[in-house]
Amino acid sequence: MDLKNLKINSKFQAPPSNVVCRRSWKLVFGALLFCFVTSGCVSLKPHPVSQPIASKPYRGVYHVHSSFSPDSKASLPTIIRTAKQAGLDFVIVTDRNNHSAAAAYEKMKINESDPKLFFGVEVTTSDGHLTALGIPSTPEKGKPSQSTIDGIHEQGGYALIAHPASIERPWTHWDVKNFDGLEIYNFKYASQQNAGMSKAFQKMFSSSNFFLKSLLKTPYTELTIWDRLLKERKVIGVAAVDAQISKSWKSFSDGNFLMQFQAVTLYALADELKEKSVLDAVGKGRTFMAFEVFGSARDFSFTVQDGSNVQAAGSEVSFKEGMDFQVKVPGEAEIRLIRDGQIVQRIQSRDMMHKIQAKGTYRVEVYRKGKLWIFTNPIWIS
Numbered sequence: 001m002d003l004k005n006l007k008i009n010s011k012f013q014a015p016p017s018n019v020v021c022r023r024s025w026k027l028v029f030g031a032l033l034f035c036f037v038t039s040g041c042v043s044l045k046p047h048p049v050s051q052p053i054a055s056k057p058y059r060g061v062y063h064v065h066s067s068f069s070p071d072s073k074a075s076l077p078t079i080i081r082t083a084k085q086a087g088l089d090f091v092i093v094t095d096r097n098n099h100s101a102a103a104a105y106e107k108m109k110i111n112e113s114d115p116k117l118f119f120g121v122e123v124t125t126s127d128g129h130l131t132a133l134g135i136p137s138t139p140e141k142g143k144p145s146q147s148t149i150d151g152i153h154e155q156g157g158y159a160l161i162a163h164p165a166s167i168e169r170p171w172t173h174w175d176v177k178n179f180d181g182l183e184i185y186n187f188k189y190a191s192q193q194n195a196g197m198s199k200a201f202q203k204m205f206s207s208s209n210f211f212l213k214s215l216l217k218t219p220y221t222e223l224t225i226w227d228r229l230l231k232e233r234k235v236i237g238v239a240a241v242d243a244q245i246s247k248s249w250k251s252f253s254d255g256n257f258l259m260q261f262q263a264v265t266l267y268a269l270a271d272e273l274k275e276k277s278v279l280d281a282v283g284k285g286r287t288f289m290a291f292e293v294f295g296s297a298r299d300f301s302f303t304v305q306d307g308s309n310v311q312a313a314g315s316e317v318s319f320k321e322g323m324d325f326q327v328k329v330p331g332e333a334e335i336r337l338i339r340d341g342q343i344v345q346r347i348q349s350r351d352m353m354h355k356i357q358a359k360g361t362y363r364v365e366v367y368r369k370g371k372l373w374i375f376t377n378p379i380w381i382s
């Protein structure tokens, strides 16, 4: 893929004018029931037909560096404590070129109620950084990316390109085959690229919400790269905090570890809150991501009914006449349904229904006040 020829897709195609949101009492009732059950207010066993493949989205952050990484001073207890403050279910730690934190975590005494730490590794290749999930040993650093990706797959893991469009450490080899996904957003690099004002803002304002809102920019470049890749094959997207307590006094990130954990959230549609289940959900795209300074995304859903099953992001579903997508958003916002890189429906609402008329790769973006709030991995209709 030639990055120089990328056009930023900021002008989207308008939705067909005859498309309207159909809001019926059934939908409203369904949404209320879903919120009630998933919020834990009741202990009812959900009916399988009315639930997505994974009934509970676990809330976490992806790509955090611990003190076992050469670039961070964040101890494992600090990460757990900060995750608890941020109300997270899990943190995916990806230290640079080593898995030592995983072994140290196994020896720690952990409270059952604490957020869980799961482990991948960020590998330095000759073409940029890759995060590897779900492998027991660390790939050798400095090797060409293709052999590193192949090695990760041989161990049964997932290879995701880190901060692909960052100015400092961009991905340089787009002809590489078979990587599983890429970071659509990386808070560390995105904030550094706006660093002109950011340090001054950070000092001036005590509200991290105000600061984060001022900093966030929709990652059009990465979304465009992703849509191009999706035209060729299945590639999943992820959002990274790339959080660290830096060893460098110059770093933006010093002093506000919690704010980094609040910058962008990853919801994993996993069967259970265990490492394999959550890392599989990330690697297979059973996730949606949210900038929650614009509101909690916990009750968001993007689903399609497939016979008696309801399928969510990351699923592949065979096209049948009469199928609908359902999008439910926990507050009014601009919902965009995107098929093969083009908007096919756009609506300002809390929900959207879309009758599927063609096969394709469908994903959702949700905007508030012109800024990206939530984005999902695709549902593939084949």
Ligand SMILES: [Zn+2]
Binding pocket: 122, 129, 162, 163, 169
């Ligand atoms: Zn990196």
